Amino acid sequence: MQRSTTSHLLLVSLLYWCGWLIATGVASAQTPSTDPASQAGPHIAVLLPLKSASIGRQADAVRLGILEASKVHRATTLPVIVHATGDDAYDVVQAYEEAVRSGAQLVIGPLMRSAVTALSGTKLVTVPTLALNAPEVDTAIPPALYVFGLQVENEAKQVAQLARKQSRKNAVIVASDAPLSRRLAQAFADEFARHGGTIQDEFSYTSDTPSLMKLRDSLAAGFGDVIFLALDATRARLIRSYLGNSTPIFATSMVHSSNDALSSHELDGVYFVDMPWLLTPDHPAVMSYSRNDQAGLEFQRFYALGIDAYRICQELLRGSQSAAPIDGVTGYITLGRDHRFLREPIPAQFTQGEMRLLGEGVSGLPQ
Incomplete structure (x- = not known):
């Protein structure tokens, strides 16, 4: 009788401790996790700042574009797993490391320049990785890292080439003090000079009427x-009439920045690429x-970026090692030097409230 009682107490004790272990999560390794990084197995990892307050909406547009393209192009059986991050570059690098450790065969991202810069400075890039922005510094990048994105600096270079093809020799640049505007001005100036042109002068953007009349x-x-x-569009519209x-x-x-006819009228005659x-x-x-x-x-631009990515x-x-050219929705895409994919958009002109395509050979440009 005593042995039976002792056995009963041991059994009750054992059941109690098993229940406590499960309740406190010590045995939680047996339960599936909702964290994408824990889903081990070969996959395509998508690293996007979906938790960011500043760029989360753009990141979601990229995500939707990637998922849409994965439905249309079924060239691989690898599933797409999205890893949501925030703004912090260190956290993004950690998420990248976790994604590769969990079985990522290829990574799309990061999206923010700071995160791309941080990742390119590590030795973590061991699988093909397509960064959706360029590093902040123009230095060598890891062999497995490729760069693609919507950098408008490349558009400024293409515009410079278009101008030189039409025998334009003396350029005047109008730029603001904003960092992106300065980068655009420098990209245009360098490319224009590289093709034999001369930067005649550069004017700082202003809303001051006397200065605009001088220009x-x-x-x-x-x-x-x-x-x-x-x-940008707002400043360009304000200065156009001068x-x-x-x-x-x-x-x-x-x-x-808008398909509004009035906005297009205010930019009448301006050539651009998109x-x-x-x-x-x-x-x-x-x-x-x-x-x-x-x-x-x-939103549509970032959605298209996701498709082409x-x-x-x-x-x-x-x-x-030499990817085939792609007739993409963001432009004609080729692989250039240093693992950088080049995107060539198409030229157009604002004409009477509409956008007129110039077509091949940009025959619509003035001679």
Whole structure:
């Protein structure tokens, strides 16, 4: 009887401790986790700042574009797993390390420049990785790291090439004090000079009427034969009326911020470049994907970035050192030096409240 009682107490004790272990989570390793990084196995990891208050919406647009492309292009059986991060570059690097450890065969991201810079300075990049922005410093990047994105500095270079192809030799640049505007101005100036052109002068953007009239008079006197606006749409619209119509005006996609006819009228005559996703929505390659025209242009640009990022990754997964060119929705994409994918958008012009495509050979540009 005593032995039976002792056995009963031991059994009760054992059941109690098992219940306590489960309740306190010590045995939680036996339960599935909702954390994507814990889902071990081969996959494509998508590293995006979805938790960011400043760029979370753009990151979600990229996510949706990637998922849309994964439905259309089923060249791989690898699942796509999204790893949500915040703004902190250190946290992004940690998330990257966890993604690779959990079985990522390829990584898309990071999206923010600070995070790309931090990652490129480590030795963690051991699988093909497509960063969606350029590092902040122009230095060598890890062999497995590739760079692609919506950097408008590259658009400024393309605009400089377009101007030189039309025998424009003397450029006038209008830029603000904003860091991005300064980078645009420098990119245009370097490329224009590299192709034999001369930067005649650079004007600082201002809303001061006397200063704008001085700029107008200088242009009327034949001071330059081409104008480059390193400005966003708001500033470009404010300054446009002072630039006249005799000198060709070039800009980047930054001036195309709305499909509103009035906004387009205010930029009448300005040449710019932008992605096929926005300029040729009826093109068969663009129509392959679902779209939401009610979303703003910024959202659509990042959505298109996600689509092309996934397509590039299909090339990288094939293991080729020279990825085939892609007729993408963000532009014609080729692999350049230093593992940097180059995106060539298409030229257009604001004309009477509409956007007119210039077509191949940019035949619509003034001679």
